Amino acid sequence: xxxxxxxxxxxxxxxxxxxxxxxxxxxxxxxxxxxxxxxxxxxxxxxxxxxxxxxxxxxxxxxxxxxxxxx
Numbered sequence: 001x002x003x004x005x006x007x008x009x010x011x012x013x014x015x016x017x018x019x020x021x022x023x024x025x026x027x028x029x030x031x032x033x034x035x036x037x038x039x040x041x042x043x044x045x046x047x048x049x050x051x052x053x054x055x056x057x058x059x060x061x062x063x064x065x066x067x068x069x070x071x
Contacts, residue, residue: 003041010037011063014056 003011006027013023020038024031038055042048047058 003044007037007041010034011041011059015060015063 009027010023013026018026020031020034023034027034038059042055042059045059045062047055047062050058
């Protein structure tokens with residue numbers, strides 16, 4: 001899965017348990033920009049259904065599984 005450097009930063013902060021507001025502050029971007037990145041990331045991973053929290057958990061799980069395969 002090819003992600004932009006910014007998307008990788010966002011996922012890294014997600015895996016640390018950061019909220020959208022915390023991610024926005026850490027990266028010095030607007031919260032709506034974080035949400036836009038998440039929409040693109042979810043689509044790239046094929047996560048289209050579910051509430052926001054469920055989508056975030058699915059994404060974190062898929063990223064961690066991918067990282068395990070790459071090592």
